[in-house]
Amino acid sequence: MAPQPAGDDVRNAVAAVLVGALGAEFGNAMVDVRLDSAQVAxxxxxxxxxxxxxRVRIGAGAASDGMATDGDWLAFQYRTRYDTLFASAGWPDVQLGGDGEREVPNDALLISELEDRLATELEQLPGAGRVYLQFDAINSVETGARFVRIDATGVADFGTGGNTSAHVEAVYDRRDATWLRVRQELGANISVDPTAPVASY
Structure with a gap:
């Protein structure tokens, strides 16, 4: 059967798990969630x-007191399982992005700040030493005038420890001048500089 529009019971169950999942995604923040579409297969x-x-709005209050604007919401796509016996939805797979976003020029200061932030985090790894991060491909999109979502790929250089590909997805809140989420993924393709000295034990 082709997917059908979800009923109110299903939408409510899915919205409830999305509140939990998106709240955790943004550091256990309080969130408001609106479902624009829901299809059942x-x-x-x-x-x-x-x-x-x-769409999700980070921080409680504005949605309920009527002060939220379109620019306060971030678009997302989701997928989850629904158990008809218990009328409950499972933990959802959520991807940020969707309708209402538009591509914007990359902000050099934000990109530099993001590179420094991630390099500092990677330096906390055991034995990492000094890390340099260089983005090669960067895409910035915004929802309204408040949020910027940055998707970037590049190389994380661990010096004598080698280097590996890196992928970063981050969300920046211009209004509060803060990073709401920074998610990084390192590749398994670490390559070591053959000219680098080899430690002996």
């Missing part, structure tokens, strides 16, 4: 898959 009598799009 039936895999069995009990097991359904719900997917769609929505």
């Amino acid at each position: 039936v895999e069995s009598a009990r097991d359904h898959v719900v997917s769609g799009s929505g």
